[in-house]
Amino acid sequence: MNETSTPAFRREFTIAMLAYVVALCLSIYLLQVVRVGGYWRWLVALMPVPPMVMVAVAVMRDLRRIDEMQRKVQFEALALSFAGTALLTFSYGFLENVGFPKLPTFGIWPIMALLWIAGLRVVRRRYR
Amino acid sequence: MNNLIRDLRADRGWSQAELADQLGVSRQTVNAIETGRYDPSLPLAFTIARLFALPIEAVFQPE
Numbered sequence: 001m002n003e004t005s006t007p008a009f010r011r012e013f014t015i016a017m018l019a020y021v022v023a024l025c026l027s028i029y030l031l032q033v034v035r036v037g038g039y040w041r042w043l044v045a046l047m048p049v050p051p052m053v054m055v056a057v058a059v060m061r062d063l064r065r066i067d068e069m070q071r072k073v074q075f076e077a078l079a080l081s082f083a084g085t086a087l088l089t090f091s092y093g094f095l096e097n098v099g100f101p102k103l104p105t106f107g108i109w110p111i112m113a114l115l116w117i118a119g120l121r122v123v124r125r126r127y128r
Numbered sequence: 129m130n131n132l133i134r135d136l137r138a139d140r141g142w143s144q145a146e147l148a149d150q151l152g153v154s155r156q157t158v159n160a161i162e163t164g165r166y167d168p169s170l171p172l173a174f175t176i177a178r179l180f181a182l183p184i185e186a187v188f189q190p191e
Contacts, residue, residue, distance in 0.1 A: 067152070067153040067157050068157070068168070068172060069153070069154070069156070069157040069160055069161075069166050070154060070156070072166075124156075126165065127156065127160040127166055128159070
């Protein structure tokens with residue numbers, strides 16, 4: 001089995017990400033070029049969400065497929081990401097109270113993902 | 129815990145990857161168990177002992 005991902009996960013994740021990119025592009029096109037109106041804008045804005053659910057399902061399914069040590073590594077990395085994201089976002093929130101520019105909430109997930117990746121690198125080294 | 133997995137594996141001429149396939153785990157997990165960096169769960173420890181046809185106490189010893 002691969003250290004980083006199983007073939008089934010790579011397949012499911014790739015399909016989900018492709019669907020996400022297509023949905024995102026279509027959503028942007030419909031909102032900014034076609035300029036759909038009314039309540040349709042809400043639905044169009046949320047078009048990327050079902051593929052995002054597919055990505056989440058792919059990740060959850062892989063967590064059930066991997067072995068016990070890999071699951072432990074993922075748990076520790078996710079815990080690092082969870083705690084790190086909380087610390088960073090709250091710290092910046094305090095700075096926003098004293099005049100720092102307000103950042104969009106879109107920025108939170110990339111922080112969490114980067115810390116997850118960094119956490120995996122740190123934790124895996126412990127078991128080599 | 130200490131274990132004799134590396135020696136037992138070498139006696140049978142198996143690579144870590146081959147042992148991993150037989151146990152249904154990753155090669156990295158086999159390596160971590162052999163080097164003592166990871167202690168397997170009880171079910172996995174029994175699976176390992178059964179694969180080598182040895183009692184579990186013959187494969188794993190406390191430090």
